[in-house]
Amino acid sequence: MQNRQGWIRILVxxxxxxxxxxxxxxxxxxxxxxxxxxxxxxxMALLQRAESARQQGQGAAAExxxxxxxxxAPDSSWLYRALADxxxxxxxxxxxxxxxLKALRLAPDHDDYQAxxxxxxxxxxxRQGDRDGARDARSRAAALRNPVARPV
Amino acid sequence: xxxxxxxxxxxxxxxxxxxxxPSRKKAAAPRRRWFSWAFVAKFSLVLLVIGAAGxxxxxxxxxxxxxxxxxxxxxxxxxxxxxxxxxxxxSREDMLKxxxxxxxxxxxxxxxxxxxxxxGSRLLIHTRGFKDSDGGETxxxxxxxxxxxxxxxxxxGGDGLARLEPLQIGSIHPQHAEDRVLxxxxxxxxxxxxxxxxxxxxxxxxxxxxxxxxxxxxxVANVKAGGLVQGGSTLTQQLVKNFWLTSERTLSRKLxxxxxxxxxxxxxxxxxxxxxxxxxxxxxxxxxxxxxGMGLGAQFLFGRPLEELEPHQLATLVALLKGPSxxxxxxxxxxxxxxxxxxxxxAMEEGALSKADFDKYSARPLEVVPRGASALYAFPAxxxxxxxxxxxxxxxxxxxxEGLNIHSTLDVLxxxxxxxxxxxxxxxxxxxxxxxxxxxxxxxxPAQGDVxxxxxxxxxxxxxxxxxxxxxxxxxxxxxxxxxxxxxREPKQWSLASLVEDGPIQVKLPNGDVWAxxxxxxxxxxxxxxxxxxxxxxxxxxxxxxxxxxxxxxxxTMETLGVTRKVPQYPSILLGxxxxxPFEVAMMYQPLATGGFSTRLRSITDVLDKEGKPLARYPVSxxxxxxxxxxxxxxxxxxxxxxxxxxRSARAYLPKDLKVAGKTGTSDDFRDAWFAGFSANHLxxxxxxxxxxxxxxxxxxxxxxxxxxxxxxxLPQRSLSQTPPxxxxxxxxxxxxxxxxxxxxxxxxxFPMMExxxxxxxxxxxxxxxxxxxxxxxxxxxxx
Numbered sequence: 001m002q003n004r005q006g007w008i009r010i011l012v013x014x015x016x017x018x019x020x021x022x023x024x025x026x027x028x029x030x031x032x033x034x035x036x037x038x039x040x041x042x043x044m045a046l047l048q049r050a051e052s053a054r055q056q057g058q059g060a061a062a063e064x065x066x067x068x069x070x071x072x073a074p075d076s077s078w079l080y081r082a083l084a085d086x087x088x089x090x091x092x093x094x095x096x097x098x099x100x101l102k103a104l105r106l107a108p109d110h111d112d113y114q115a116x117x118x119x120x121x122x123x124x125x126x127r128q129g130d131r132d133g134a135r136d137a138r139s140r141a142a143a144l145r146n147p148v149a150r151p152v
Numbered sequence: 153x154x155x156x157x158x159x160x161x162x163x164x165x166x167x168x169x170x171x172x173x174p175s176r177k178k179a180a181a182p183r184r185r186w187f188s189w190a191f192v193a194k195f196s197l198v199l200l201v202i203g204a205a206g207x208x209x210x211x212x213x214x215x216x217x218x219x220x221x222x223x224x225x226x227x228x229x230x231x232x233x234x235x236x237x238x239x240x241x242x243s244r245e246d247m248l249k250x251x252x253x254x255x256x257x258x259x260x261x262x263x264x265x266x267x268x269x270x271x272g273s274r275l276l277i278h279t280r281g282f283k284d285s286d287g288g289e290t291x292x293x294x295x296x297x298x299x300x301x302x303x304x305x306x307x308x309g310g311d312g313l314a315r316l317e318p319l320q321i322g323s324i325h326p327q328h329a330e331d332r333v334l335x336x337x338x339x340x341x342x343x344x345x346x347x348x349x350x351x352x353x354x355x356x357x358x359x360x361x362x363x364x365x366x367x368x369x370x371x372v373a374n375v376k377a378g379g380l381v382q383g384g385s386t387l388t389q390q391l392v393k394n395f396w397l398t399s400e401r402t403l404s405r406k407l408x409x410x411x412x413x414x415x416x417x418x419x420x421x422x423x424x425x426x427x428x429x430x431x432x433x434x435x436x437x438x439x440x441x442x443x444x445g446m447g448l449g450a451q452f453l454f455g456r457p458l459e460e461l462e463p464h465q466l467a468t469l470v471a472l473l474k475g476p477s478x479x480x481x482x483x484x485x486x487x488x489x490x491x492x493x494x495x496x497x498x499a500m501e502e503g504a505l506s507k508a509d510f511d512k513y514s515a516r517p518l519e520v521v522p523r524g525a526s527a528l529y530a531f532p533a534x535x536x537x538x539x540x541x542x543x544x545x546x547x548x549x550x551x552x553x554e555g556l557n558i559h560s561t562l563d564v565l566x567x568x569x570x571x572x573x574x575x576x577x578x579x580x581x582x583x584x585x586x587x588x589x590x591x592x593x594x595x596x597x598p599a600q601g602d603v604x605x606x607x608x609x610x611x612x613x614x615x616x617x618x619x620x621x622x623x624x625x626x627x628x629x630x631x632x633x634x635x636x637x638x639x640x641r642e643p644k645q646w647s648l649a650s651l652v653e654d655g656p657i658q659v660k661l662p663n664g665d666v667w668a669x670x671x672x673x674x675x676x677x678x679x680x681x682x683x684x685x686x687x688x689x690x691x692x693x694x695x696x697x698x699x700x701x702x703x704x705x706x707x708x709t710m711e712t713l714g715v716t717r718k719v720p721q722y723p724s725i726l727l728g729x730x731x732x733x734p735f736e737v738a739m740m741y742q743p744l745a746t747g748g749f750s751t752r753l754r755s756i757t758d759v760l761d762k763e764g765k766p767l768a769r770y771p772v773s774x775x776x777x778x779x780x781x782x783x784x785x786x787x788x789x790x791x792x793x794x795x796x797x798x799x800r801s802a803r804a805y806l807p808k809d810l811k812v813a814g815k816t817g818t819s820d821d822f823r824d825a826w827f828a829g830f831s832a833n834h835l836x837x838x839x840x841x842x843x844x845x846x847x848x849x850x851x852x853x854x855x856x857x858x859x860x861x862x863x864x865x866x867l868p869q870r871s872l873s874q875t876p877p878x879x880x881x882x883x884x885x886x887x888x889x890x891x892x893x894x895x896x897x898x899x900x901x902x903f904p905m906m907e908x909x910x911x912x913x914x915x916x917x918x919x920x921x922x923x924x925x926x927x928x929x930x931x932x933x934x935x936x
Contacts, residue, residue: 074870098749
């Protein structure tokens with residue numbers, strides 16, 4: 001019964017596909033930046049302060065700025081990504097993984113951005129000795145970077 | 153017998169004395185030699201040596217104590233700083249409440265830190281500034297417009313951010329400890345020093361520790377005034393008294409005081425002595441806490457930093473020196489006022505104050521803040537939590553002596569709202585003198601795990617049993633979301649649409665007993681979708697579901713959510729036989745509120761040293777403990793509790809479109825009433841019950857939910873997200889829970905479904921509308 005349904009579906013797909021053999025060119029995707037989420041938000045100013053604190057080696061101050069920013073923009077994936085990045089640079093791989101996964105949960109529908117987060121998760125997992133987890137994260141990132149290869 | 157033996161030695165002593173007496177007579181002859189000059193010289197030498205040794209000892213003592221300047225500086229705990237930015241939800245009323253709590257003064261120009269002006273719809277605020285691990289804030293003037301419950305406009309210069317300094321909410325010190333706020337001399341208002349010298353020691357800058365002239369002048373002044381207006385001892389002597397000696401008025405103390413004062417003056421400058429005096433002087437008692445120094449005195453009496461005090465307030469502090477208890481401005485206002493005006497007058501006579509200022513300030517009232525009004529003692533339950541969290545990392549002596557600055561997570565407005573809601577509800581339900589019911593509230597910002605408020609008593613100012621942290625009570629139906637979560641984590645078997653039979657159920661226990669749970673209404677309700685089991689809090693259906701899913705999995709899920717106690721695998725855990733404290737319930741619900749991310753609850757963000765240099769951070773950290781899909785489903789099911797289930801009465805207190813979730817809980821014999829629930833930015837747990845654990849006749853809906861609804865209604869809330877994560881779709885389901893249906897078809901209902909739960913079969917009603925993800929699944933079917 002189910003098998004027959006499957007054949008019918010394939011037939012339908014074949015008929016539809018025959019009408020669009022030429023794939024229209026995709027519009028170039030804008031790169032994901034902080035301003036996509038935080039344009040006009042006071043959290044943006046705190047993010048900038050955090051970045052400059054980090055450049056000056058003031059990790060604690062950077063973290064405090066980011067925590068304050070999250071109070072203002074709690075659903076910002078970018079802010080969690082910044083926290084993950086900070087943790088990674090400070091050698092706290094476990095903390096970095098948690099924040100990167102949280103950033104993924106809030107991430108907008110943007111393949112390259114999500115891939116970068118999975119790559120961050122992979123790095124964090126590698127540093128914790130979680131090879132399988134890292135491999136899984138890497139393959140998710142790869143699939144996002146190269147959508148053609150993505151299984152339907 | 154005893155008497156006899158006692159007498160014997162006495163008699164023999166008498167005999168011995170009689171025997172000696174002849175020799176004493178003999179010794180009378182050379183008496184003149186005893187008084188010879190040589191003897192006097194020797195004796196003087198001995199005295200000199202003893203005196204010198206004594207002086208050397210005193211000198212060492214004076215220098216050792218003064219040089220080390222070891223003042224006990226208890227750790228100070230601050231609430232979270234108030235972040236101001238455009239768009240922040242903050243009513244004008246709350247803003248003014250905060251300024252009042254922080255003792256901001258109204259001043260048309262807001263010319264000094266700690267003052268503000270109302271200019272039509274705008275506020276001009278001169279902030280005080282503070283240190284923080286991000287550097288903190290410098291004092292600055294900001295303009296802020298509030299309307300419609302929001303900050304509409306903020307002019308703070310720079311990048312548009314501003315913070316009000318955090319309110320001090322407590323200090324951590326052992327019993328009978330000293331407390332003080334150190335103030336360097338350059339920060340002390342010069343008028344205070346002038347008043348001090350004028351009233352206490354006019355020849356301070358001339359004398360060398362003791363002042364005979366000063367003593368004489370004081371006596372003359374006292375005779376003239378017909379009472380004691382000036383003391384005889386110098387400031388240096390008073391410092392010695394405060395620093396090294398007890399307050400007993402003994403001759404030996406007087407004899408020590410003078411040489412020590414002279415030694416002090418030999419080694420240290422007048423400025424150093426003055427600074428030590430201002431920070432050391434005893435100004436009163438606040439329960440077990442001794443108030444030392446002008447800095448703390450200012451805070452204790454006026455709720456403000458010393459620098460912000462006006463002349464009449466400075467004079468009140470100086471007035472206290474003559475007798476902190478006798479001139480206590482709270483208990484003895486007339487006496488304190490009279491003495492204060494004497495200080496002002498003497499200051500005027502000595503040229504420190506103009507006649508006009510004297511007239512102006514001596515007419516002012518005392519303006520002392522009421523004792524109970526200080527935020528310093530207002531939140532004992534929360535301070536208790538901070539103390540416990542600190543005790544893990546710092547030894548007690550560090551906390552009591554080193555002047556650490558602790559930045560906490562307390563949100564004053566959330567705390568006040570929680571206290572108010574609990575008190576109001578319990579006063580309605582349990583009025584009168586003999587209050588039986590009590591309660592606890594924990595409010596958390598779920599994403600960062602910040603504990604925003606903690607109430608452990610309906611009379612929240614009272615310290616004592618910390619119900620929020622220590623009252624361990626059966627959680628009742630608060631356990632049910634864990635049963636639902638454990639089920640939907642197995643999407644091939646369960647969805648929220650799955651029918652569960654609500655009917656009599658019996659489990660034979662290993663000890664031979666039979667566990668047969670009843671529903672709240674003693675009725676069985678037949679088969680119902682899992683979401684309704686939770687929304688209606690059906691016991692029999694939950695028990696059946698939990699047993700089908702597996703006790704081990706439910707127990708594991710509870711542990712995954714953050715229950716740290718061992719969860720025994722008894723069937724009764726399904727209905728909440730496990731006892732938790734309100735704080736532990738908040739821990740367990742925190743991942744439910746965040747879609748599956750576990751974050752350790754923290755009450756501290758930063759620890760700074762006494763100069764404001766960062767020492768340690770307590771950073772946020774988060775772990776994904778529950779997958780996005782099951783977390784979303786469970787949260788949605790908990791929303792139905794408020795939408796149409798046992799908590800729907802809460803809706804009346806909340807904005808119409810706000811999406812919140814929660815669960816009621818009631819323990820056996822109506823002993824404990826619980827409600828735990830959340831929006832996107834606040835998770836609150838309420839417990840109400842009796843300390844003696846007697847039946848309280850309350851349910852989660854009647855006893856705890858009203859408190860929760862009231863407090864949530866007072867705080868700015870954000871809705872829970874209705875956007876399903878990857879792998880979850882909205883699907884119209886046939887009431888049988890096994891077939892896909894469509895909108896408008898009979899009793900079809902819409903559920904969020906894990907892709908793995910969506911049945912292949914449809915009920916054939918309407919056109920089954922597929923979402924984008926549905927199409928993906930349809931395509932996937934091609935290759936299966």
